[in-house]
């Protein structure tokens with residue numbers, strides 16, 4: 184049986200990814216990121232699953248270590264790998280936005296920007312002709328303007344509650360984000376089963392999943 188490997192993003196997207204695989208007929212009851220085996224198999228279906236941190240998914244797909252993956256559009260834009268993005272899976276919806284204190288950047292010609300997304304931030308502000316210093320963060324990004332490390336942040340906003348809780352507001356929307364299905368370019372051309380899975384996912388999405 185032809186085997187297809189798929190990389191799933193650990194964390195908040197995982198539940199919806201598993202739900203999607205279940206919906207297209209893959210029994211995921213026995214797979215779990217808590218199981219320390221790094222490659223797990225869906226019985227009788229020729230699908231192997233690996234669980235990765237979001238930023239590593241595009242790397243594994245580009246190198247063909249896995250045939251396909253599911254990852255947020257934010258990560259794809261940040262890491263820019265050579266792969267095919269074939270479907271918007273419509274879950275993991277959120278925004279990338281610039282946020283800061285209300286009125287906090289009035290009159291400032293140069294901005295300090297704290298972000299987990301330095302490449303996206305660089306491109307976004309360069310396109311506006313805005314002079315910036317990018318300060319790379321690994322988390323708790325909202326702290327930066329609060330404590331004076333930066334003037335603004337460029338970060339994910341979902342419900343807006345983290346911004347509100349820290350006295351920050353959205354100053355500018357950057358883009359809408361959702362989870363995407365990505366493919367290795369060679370696998371796409373050579374693995375029939377991969378195309379069957381894409382068709383099943385397409386059908387599922389069209390059915391209003």
Ligand SMILES: Nc1ncnc2c1ncn2[C@@H]1O[C@H](COP(=O)(O)OP(=O)(O)OP(=O)(O)O)[C@@H](O)[C@H]1O
Nearest residue numbers: 193194195196237255256257258275276277339341
């Ligand atoms: N509120 C949110 N915060 C962050 N990411 C979100 C949110 N809502 C949806 N997403 C999407 O979920 C993806 C994966 O989220 P994950 O749980 O891995 O968050 P993370 O904070 O990047 O991970 P980690 O905590 O491991 O650094 C993001 O890349 C993004 O596309």
Ligand SMILES: O=P(O)(O)OC[C@H]1O[C@H](OP(=O)(O)OP(=O)(O)O)[C@H](O)[C@@H]1O
Nearest residue numbers: 322323324338339340341342343344345
């Ligand atoms: O608009 P909200 O619904 O509040 O969601 C947005 C928050 O969630 C994410 O942080 P995460 O929980 O991943 O924490 P971290 O950045 O500190 O890892 C993101 O970086 C924002 O801080």
